[in-house]
Amino acid sequence: MPELPEVEALREFLTGHAVGRRVTRATPVAFHVLKTYDPPLSAVEGGTVTAVARHGKFLDLAVEPPGAAPDGPLHLVVHLARAGWLRWQDELPTAPPKPGKGPLALRVALGDPPGPGFDLTEAGTQKRLAVHCVRDPAEVPGVARLGPDPLDPSFTAAAFTALLAGEHRQIKGVLRDQGVLAGVGNAYSDEILHAARMSPFKLADKLTAAETAGLYDALTGTLREAVERSRGVAAGRLKSEKRSGLRVHGRAGEPCRVCGDTIREVSYRDSALQYCPTCQTGGKPLADRRLSRLLK
CATH class of the missing domain: 3.20.190.10 (MutM-like, N-terminal)
Structure with a gap:
């Protein structure tokens, strides 16, 4: 998408x-x-x-x-x-x-x-x-119904913190919710969470101040980097340019570019997320079922 x-x-x-x-x-x-x-x-x-x-x-x-x-x-x-x-x-x-x-x-x-x-x-x-x-x-x-645009100058770290405060659900779903945040979908939410070294199942309203600040930097930095990478690329080549820049999304089974661990996947009925256990979940794999918790 x-x-x-x-x-x-x-x-x-x-x-x-x-x-x-x-x-x-x-x-x-x-x-x-x-x-x-x-x-x-x-x-x-x-x-x-x-x-x-x-x-x-x-x-x-x-x-x-x-x-x-x-x-x-x-x-x-x-x-x-x-x-x-x-x-x-x-x-x-x-x-x-x-x-x-x-x-x-x-x-x-x-x-x-x-x-x-x-x-x-x-x-x-x-x-x-x-x-x-x-x-x-x-x-x-x-x-x-769109939420704020994460690349708008008015979208500050403080605005992001306030946005997450009432969201008692997994951060992956919050990032993808267009009514909360405009423009982020399945692929870039995976990329943002990998850059933030954060589990996709972490609850949004339970993030510490340091985690929220890190996620804000990962959100804006990942999107700005992708925009710059796509700038000037002909319309017909944008899809391949997007795929080439992704570090975890769509790369299940491949080694993580950061730590070398194998990228894992959680599948849902009509979509899937990808993540790195070492970078994001303390080395523990996530159970591959809806509303899962970390395997023990």
């Missing part, structure tokens, strides 16, 4: 490639992708992309409609979900896309000059990619 660093890199990429261009065509290909109907998606056609923003894992393309727009720009808000992606093309096919069983979900063609644009694609059978055409990004429920 694209998380904060990759979505931020896509935002920067689109800012350089789409801002100032006219939307000549916006074509939904998969029936499930469009989540709104008023205003219709066709309302952005003929408009100009004026800015690209990020809200957690959401991309937000501001499009100024043609003619007078007293209500301001429309917003094309995209959530790529688990298996979605944005694929930029300097030359889009001239023939309109045909609905089918392929990964293509939506195509946006841009002008000035004509030719470029991007496709939104989604692999797999679980179709969760979502596109909203709205007048205000806050109309999107997922955006409205």
Whole structure:
């Protein structure tokens, strides 16, 4: 799943490639992708992309409609979900896309000059990619419920401490909860906890002051490092760039890059976490079942 660093890199990429261009065509290909109907998606056609923003894992393309727009720009808000992606093309096919069983979900063609644009694609059978055409990004429920952005200058160590104070649950789940903290998903929560040398099962409201300070540094440092690593990388290469920078996530069975111990995994119904026993749990493996405690 694209998380904060990759979505931020896509935002920067689109800012350089789409801002100032006219939307000549916006074509939904998969029936499930469009989540709104008023205003219709066709309302952005003929408009100009004026800015690209990020809200957690959401991309937000501001499009100024043609003619007078007293209500301001429309917003094309995209959530790529688990298996979605944005694929930029300097030359889009001239023939309109045909609905089918392929990964293509939506195509946006841009002008000035004509030719470029991007496709939104989604692999797999679980179709969760979502596109909203709205007048205000806050109309999107997922955006409205977002917690603070960990890379916002106002997100201080004190703000993080206050955020954790009422969370009597495992820190892994807290970091992934978009209503608590915007933009961190399964992969980067593993990476953050490894950098903080902290068990994913530790209770958030039981952290000491020193542990909280260390986790804050790991959170902001890991995300900033990933953003810098992704900066300037072409959209098509961002996925492989993300994988190459991960130290524990997706590396079960491999040696830890820090201590050499074998990276372990805890599997759930639809996801898994990875961790290093030596770095994070005092050498003790975690039981591979939901709501587990350390094995004794």
